[in-house]
Amino acid sequence: MDFPLLISTFLTVFLAELGDKTQLATVAISGTSNRPLAVFLGSSSALVLASLLGAFAGGSVATVIPSDLLQLVASFGFLVIGGRLLVPIFSKAEQATDGDQTPEL
Structure with missing residues (x-):
C-alpha cells in the first residue's frame, strides 16, 4: 500500500x-x-x-481524459465557484460606497 x-x-x-x-x-x-x-x-x-x-x-x-487537462478543468471550476462567491461581496461593497457619495450641484 x-x-x-x-x-x-x-x-x-x-x-x-x-x-x-x-x-x-x-x-x-x-x-x-x-x-x-x-x-x-x-x-x-x-x-x-x-x-x-x-x-x-x-x-x-x-x-x-489526460490528467493535466482534468486538473486544468478542476482548477477552472474552482476559480469560477470562488468568483461567484466573491461577486456578491464586491457588489455590496460597491453599493455601500455609492450610497455614501453626495451628488454634486
Whole structure:
C-alpha cells in the first residue's frame, strides 16, 4: 500500500470536510438526537460511499481524459465557484460606497 498517498489523501479530505455543510448537517442531526453513534455511523458511511464513487469516477475519467487537462478543468471550476462567491461581496461593497457619495450641484 502507498502510505504517503494514503496519508495525504486522508489529510486533504479531513481538512476539506472541516466546517463544511456535511459537518454542519451532522452536528444539527446529532443535536436533535440522543443517539450520536447512529449519527456517526450514518454520516461516516455516507462520506465513505461518496468518496468511493469519486475515486471510481476519477479513475474512469482519468483513462479517457489526460490528467493535466482534468486538473486544468478542476482548477477552472474552482476559480469560477470562488468568483461567484466573491461577486456578491464586491457588489455590496460597491453599493455601500455609492450610497455614501453626495451628488454634486
